[in-house]
Amino acid sequence: LIMRAVFILALLAAARGQQAGSLTPEHHPAIAIEACTRSGCTTEQKALTVSANWRWLHSTQSSTNCYTGDQWDASLCPDPVACAQNCALDGADYPGTYGVHTSGNDASLGFVTHGPYSTNIGSRLFLLDDENTYKLFKLKNREFSFDVDVSQLPCGLNGALYFVAMEADGGQSEFPNDKAGAKFGTGYCDAQCPHDIKFISGEANILNWTKSPTDPNSGTGKYGTCCPEMDIWESNSISQAVTPHTCTIQTPYRCEGLQCGDDDEGDRELGNCDKDGCDFNPFRLGNHTFYGPGSNFAVDSTRPFTVTTQFVTADGTDTGDLTEIRRLYVQDGKVIRNPTVSLGGRSFNSVTEDFCATQKTVFGDPNTFAKKGGLKAMGQVLDHGMVLVLSLWDDHEANMLWLDSNYPPNQPASKPGVARGTCATSSGVPADVEAQHPNALVHFMNIKYGDIGSTLPAY
Numbered sequence: 001l002i003m004r005a006v007f008i009l010a011l012l013a014a015a016r017g018q019q020a021g022s023l024t025p026e027h028h029p030a031i032a033i034e035a036c037t038r039s040g041c042t043t044e045q046k047a048l049t050v051s052a053n054w055r056w057l058h059s060t061q062s063s064t065n066c067y068t069g070d071q072w073d074a075s076l077c078p079d080p081v082a083c084a085q086n087c088a089l090d091g092a093d094y095p096g097t098y099g100v101h102t103s104g105n106d107a108s109l110g111f112v113t114h115g116p117y118s119t120n121i122g123s124r125l126f127l128l129d130d131e132n133t134y135k136l137f138k139l140k141n142r143e144f145s146f147d148v149d150v151s152q153l154p155c156g157l158n159g160a161l162y163f164v165a166m167e168a169d170g171g172q173s174e175f176p177n178d179k180a181g182a183k184f185g186t187g188y189c190d191a192q193c194p195h196d197i198k199f200i201s202g203e204a205n206i207l208n209w210t211k212s213p214t215d216p217n218s219g220t221g222k223y224g225t226c227c228p229e230m231d232i233w234e235s236n237s238i239s240q241a242v243t244p245h246t247c248t249i250q251t252p253y254r255c256e257g258l259q260c261g262d263d264d265e266g267d268r269e270l271g272n273c274d275k276d277g278c279d280f281n282p283f284r285l286g287n288h289t290f291y292g293p294g295s296n297f298a299v300d301s302t303r304p305f306t307v308t309t310q311f312v313t314a315d316g317t318d319t320g321d322l323t324e325i326r327r328l329y330v331q332d333g334k335v336i337r338n339p340t341v342s343l344g345g346r347s348f349n350s351v352t353e354d355f356c357a358t359q360k361t362v363f364g365d366p367n368t369f370a371k372k373g374g375l376k377a378m379g380q381v382l383d384h385g386m387v388l389v390l391s392l393w394d395d396h397e398a399n400m401l402w403l404d405s406n407y408p409p410n411q412p413a414s415k416p417g418v419a420r421g422t423c424a425t426s427s428g429v430p431a432d433v434e435a436q437h438p439n440a441l442v443h444f445m446n447i448k449y450g451d452i453g454s455t456l457p458a459y
Contacts, residue, residue: 020088021060021089023058024056028049030102031104033449035449047131052089052198055089064076067087098110099441105447110123111439121394131183133168134166137386137449141311142449148443149304153237154236157394160231165227170185171201177203192273193259226254226259235301239292240281247274280355306330309327392440394433405420
């Protein structure tokens with residue numbers, strides 16, 4: 001996932017900090033999830049924390065911003081280490097600033113929120129196990145279910161639920177400059193190796209800082225932050241996909257140069273992570289009636305439904321290699337199986353190594369997924385445990401066309417793999433989406449995890 005947040009700032013500034021501030025109290029929004037076995041489910045009371053990249057970053061001695069708009073304060077941030085020591089993250093007003101609301105087992109993420117000090121766009125949230133630790137999900141030979149309402153997500157938006165291989169403490173134990181930790185949402189990484197993260201490995205990412213050409217409140221630094229990513233759900237009301245992304249290094253790390261696989265350097269396939277992933281998007285795979293808005297689709301995106309993802313091993317045990325990622329849906333009490341698609345004269349309805357290899361061949365894409373370790377490597381990351389992320393975002397890099405339109409937009413829609421949804425290639429421009437759909441939101445509800453078959457009705 002490539003994500004940007006846009007803020008119109010007064011006292012608040014979007015940044016990732018390492019010291020813990022105290023000017024605004026931090027009250028994590030509570031959410032209930034369920035852990036399930038074949039015998040039934042038990043409720044776990046957890047909470048969410050907003051990513052440090054969204055938080056107010058200010059001097060440890062005052063309310064002076066360390067980062068405003070797309071600029072660092074040179075006096076507070078003369079170098080990466082001093083900046084981390086001089087600047088503090090502060091607490092969050094979740095509903096008032098970020099448009100995040102929770103009630104029971106329901107989390108709703110708003111799009112444009114006009115707060116007392118800023119206008120906020122989207123959010124990225126992590127699930128906490130306790131006040132100072134992210135919950136690690138170990139999902140190999142398990143399944144993960146949730147209900148979702150994407151009815152108010154138009155073209156150009158992405159209401160995403162995914163896992164990344166962050167450290168449980170946000171990197172606090174490894175990097176002495178990180179005094180904020182998971183409580184304040186530090187330590188983010190993903191398979192896109194994003195350069196817009198303000199603090200990486202306990203240091204400010206101020207070297208070679210370059211303003212974004214399209215986002216007046218963002219920029220990129222010298223370093224990126226990489227780790228494997230399991231995209232359970234990337235979606236709006238038009239299109240959706242499940243996509244594993246592997247990396248040759250299975251834990252979070254700060255990348256530089258070729259390691260990052262930067263697009264603008266022509267290195268996308270040469271970095272340590274598989275940025276394309278192996279995606280199962282029904283529309284892209286030729287089924288144009290499975291998912292979308294209306295009763296004529298098998299899954300009607302105008303109404304809530306359940307999404308279940310199963311991580312199947314070769315021998316059906318927790319120690320076996322991951323060999324398949326299956327998808328099921330439930331709507332109106334009816335279990336709906338993932339569609340069977342035809343590729344290269346073969347039929348597939350799940351993510352397997354054969355599916356990935358065939359898809360890449362038919363679409364003319366390099367099989368970087370296999371080169372970076374494939375499903376076996378993803379299974380090893382799941383063994384270690386991954387952090388759950390909920391997010392809502394618009395796309396300053398590609399206008400979300402890779403999810404819901406023709407991409408690349410200069411290629412004919414008739415070319416295999418180009419058409420990913422029905423949105424126009426002119427759609428998804430962040431300024432347009434923010435102006436036309438400020439009240440967009442996504443609901444994630446009824447999160448469950450456990451033994452395969454334990455979170456769903458009989459099917």
